[in-house]
Amino acid sequence: MTAPRPAGPLILRNRAFAAVWLGQVLTQAAVRMFQVGVSWWIVAYAVADARGLASGLFMAACTLPAVVLAPVVAGAVGRFAHRSVLRGAAGLAAVVAGILAVWAQGGGPPLAGVYAAALALATCQAFFDPCLTTSVPELVDDADIETATGFELSTQSLAGLGGALLGALTVDRAGVAALAAGCAAAYAGAAVLVASARFRTAGAAPADQAQTGQAEQAGGADQAGAPAAAPAARRPLRRILGELPYVRRILVCFTAANLFTAAVFVVIPLYTRSVLGGGGGTVALLEASLGGGALVGAFTGTRVPGRPTVAGACCLGLMAVALALPGVFSHLPVVAGCLAVAGWCAGAVSVRFVALFQRLVPTADKPGFFAVMQAVLGASLPVASLVFGSAGDLLSPQTLCLVQGVGLLPAACALALLGARTPEPAPAAHPETPQTPQTVGGAR
Structure with a gap:
């Protein structure tokens, strides 16, 4: 017991x-x-x-x-x-x-x-x-x-x-x-x-290991000496994504969006010094607004109504407005509020889509999928930093804010079109069994 x-x-x-x-x-x-x-x-x-x-x-x-x-x-x-x-x-x-x-x-x-x-x-x-x-x-x-x-x-x-x-x-x-x-x-x-x-x-505890060994011995002798089932071979990521076109297109949308959202970490100090004329306390306030919004979004994202693609498109559209407004209104309370809204959108989107991927990606493929997902999304961070950092020497921080907002709109529209044209696929009945393209909503 x-x-x-x-x-x-x-x-x-x-x-x-x-x-x-x-x-x-x-x-x-x-x-x-x-x-x-x-x-x-x-x-x-x-x-x-x-x-x-x-x-x-x-x-x-x-x-x-x-x-x-x-x-x-x-x-x-x-x-x-x-x-x-x-x-x-x-x-x-x-x-x-x-x-x-x-x-x-x-x-x-x-x-x-x-x-x-x-x-x-x-x-x-x-x-x-x-x-x-x-x-x-x-x-x-x-x-x-x-x-x-x-x-x-x-x-x-x-x-x-x-x-x-x-x-x-x-x-x-x-x-x-x-x-x-x-x-x-x-x-x-x-x-x-x-x-x-x-x-x-x-x-695992020693007792658990012993029980596992006994189960393997029993399984090997089961069914008149039939051999135990061999562990499933790890499949290449290209094949996994090839059978999940719906997931693949969502990843493309968010990789493109990340090129503009990730730039906020470069824009904040430039905006603080050149536009707001503030110091370290101002940077701390803006970072706290962004991080606090993301934390609240992570806890409340599951309550956003609608399908993930529709909710994600709306959140990206709202984030585009929030990141662009500091390019027009350069008052500290407005900028802090906009960053809080942008952070909330980022947190809510992350929760909704990670939960969606957990349901759609077969269990055996999840370790490789999530590892590569982090690498693909993370690859946009150094690119965004270099591009927006270099642009910051030629353009004003207000212009960079407007570029961020405008750049997010195509990704939001693409996500909305994906949701309108493609029915959301249902979770696999047997997560360990690889899904075929037909079980993923028939998307091509």
Whole structure:
């Protein structure tokens, strides 16, 4: 008879998960603190000319490793112990941030050194985040996996919001040296917390493994000596997407939309300095508006009525208006409100479509699909940073806002046409069985 699960919040009754979760909070806060703080330092203090290009290069350096190193990260996470990967990534990030702090303490660090530190920290984070998600079954019981995953995702947004609030304020008041020192302390604390946690070596209790072995022996002798069923071979992503044209077209729409939405992280510091004439506090307010809106959207997105394609098209249209309005009205309350609306739209759209993909993609194909989905959508971040950063040296921030809004409209229209022309496919009756094009609404 299975013992009843202890009552109470997961982080209070599972010390290992609580330690790793706290480590995640520290790393997420550190990475956002570093990104926002250095972006503001580049625009406000470090660069006199070509501020847009300089900040665009920095944001590209912060987002490129997660895309380029995806195969290497997947191999490392599958080959090495997860605690070692997490501890090593956090520890190395602490060393890099510490070196930058010492360097900056002796004077203003060169821009090339900051770029190198950004690449190194982003590389460490590219290993830490997917490894943490993969290691959840080694930290909690099977019945707690969904709770742990939801808790991890929600607090990740909160940690990023907190880091964004602190980044620009720290640079204004104490400089880059203090910013890097704070990041180093956060990463070091994360490494210590991960090292103190006990991971299950095989992701299952010994008794479960024994039962699995007995079941395999029984299955091998079943049906007059018939061999046990072999595990399904992993299918290439091209074949998966080829059988899911509805999903493929949605991904194309959002990849195009990301080229314009991702530019907001470059536009915010440029707009703050050139249009609003504000400081780090203004950057923190705008980042908080955007992040707070996204957090609310993630919790309320499931309540948006209508089919996902219709709701997504409406949200993209509303986001286009919200991102374009600061190009016409340059008042701080208006800009903050528009960013809050844009963040809400982004959070709501993400929830609706990730849930849709969870229903439509066969279970056996989900690991590869979601990994590549993140890489495809993430690939637009460095491109958007470079393009809008370079354009920021030629065009005013108000013009960039208008370009963002106008650029989102084709993606919104394409998503609306997709929903009008193609019936939404029904979930597969047997998720483990690959779907054929006919079961996906007959779309071609």
